Amino acid sequence: MISRRTLLGSGAVVAAGAGVATAQSAGRTTITAVDVHPTDYPTVEAVRWMGQEIERETSGRISFRIYPSGQLGTETDTVNLARFQVLDIARVYLGAVNNMFPATQPLALPYVFRDEAHMxxxxxxxxxxxxxxxxERxxxxxxAFYDSGFRSIYNARHPIHTPADMRDLKIRVPRSDIFIEMLDAMGANATPIPFGEVFTGLQTHLIDAAENNWATFQSTRQYEVARYWSQTDHCCAPEALLMSKARYDALSSADRDLIRAKARESVPVMRALWDEKQATARRTVLEAGVHFNQADTEAFHRAVGPMKQRWMRDETIATTVRRIDAHD
Known part of the structure; x- marks a missing residue:
């Protein structure tokens, strides 16, 4: 198995680039795909389905090798590894990369989407x-875009009804300027740490809280150390399925078309799995005794309003948000 150390070691980038030509000259190509989520998570399963479909349609000439559970690093790590041809496909949450890719920022602003169907x-x-x-720049x-659901607050201390209840809470956020400003505006002390360190952070009280969706809350077992879930639905930024452009360009036109087609087709596969996972995860954590409450979302809307307006001084962001607002 490829390790993160092997991929990041000296000469790895050169070797990976050479591997494209070698695989194609031998008539077979292996696509490496990574995800920080566990192997049965909807995003991982959707990429696995995509790989199986491509392998079937090419009679095994193209196959996928999937590394789930953050084996090859954080989402930021894997995006950079894909950019430099060390791996091929990375599934990433936009909140983790919107500093790197400003065009994604409107999708990560608070209360941009009315519901999941709108998103x-x-x-x-x-x-x-x-x-x-x-x-491509x-x-x-x-x-493709995959779902990541609406995000809410969970913590180890008490229920959160209004932003006043967020005071003095150290809450984990992705390394994103938007998320840091958003949670600070809610009254919390935004604390950016890697996704894989959240459980330990909650357990050791490095942080008091985090924000995410039901599926992640359950699949990471964070509900075992954060026993209060407060439904704020403050963000519904999606996830992106990204491929190394150099690797993509090295494929034949027909293979590029096939990868794009199967990526599009994997979206409804992911969404069906996602809807089921969200419902199951919610039921699991509530049955485990997690305390649930509906937060005052109007109060949170008001709290983040000035922060959202500051971001919309950028006309590019404002134009995109207006297009989102106008969409049925």
């Missing part, structure tokens, strides 16, 4: 496709 229509439509196209091909 899906935006990502599948002209706005989403235009944002995916911008990844930095060595990546945007293949």
């Amino acid at each position: 899906r229509r935006i990502c599948d439509g002209a706005v989403g496709q235009a944002i995916l196209h911008t990844f 930095r060595g990546l091909v945007g293949l």
Whole structure:
């Protein structure tokens, strides 16, 4: 198995680039795909389905090798590894990369989407496709958007009803300027640490809280150390499926078309798995005794309003948000 150390070691980038030509000259190609989520998570399963479909349609000439559970590093790590041809496909949450890719920032602002159906229509439509196209400026091909659900607050101390209840809470956020400003505006002490360190951070009281979706809360077992879930639904930023542009360009035109087609087809596969996972995860953590409450979302809307307006002074961001608002 490829280790993160092997990939990051001296000569790894050169070897990976050479591997493209070798695999193609031998008539077979292996696509490496990575994810920080566990092997049965909807995003991992969707990419696995995509790989199986491509392997079937090419009679085994193209196969996928998948590394789940953050084996090859954080989401930021894997995006950079894909940019430099060390690996091929990375599934990343936009909140983790929107400092690197500013075109994604409107999708990560608070309370941009009315519901998940609205988010899906935006990502599948002209706005989403235009944002995916911008990844090519930095060595990546945007293949598709996956769901990440609405995010809410969970913590180890007490229920959160209004932003006043966030005071003095150290809350984990992705390494994103938007998320840091958003949670600070809510009254918390935003603390950016890697995704893989959240459970330990909650357990050791390095942090008091985090924010995410039901599926992640359950699959990472963070509900065992954070026993209060407060439904704020403050963000619904999607996830992106990205491919190394150099690796993509090295494929034949027919193979590029096939990868794009199967990536698109994997989206409804992921969404069906996602809807089921969210419902199951919610039921699991509530049955385990996690305390649930509905937060005062209007109060949170008001708290983040000035922060959101500051970001919308950027006309590019404002234009995208207006297009999102106008979409049914």
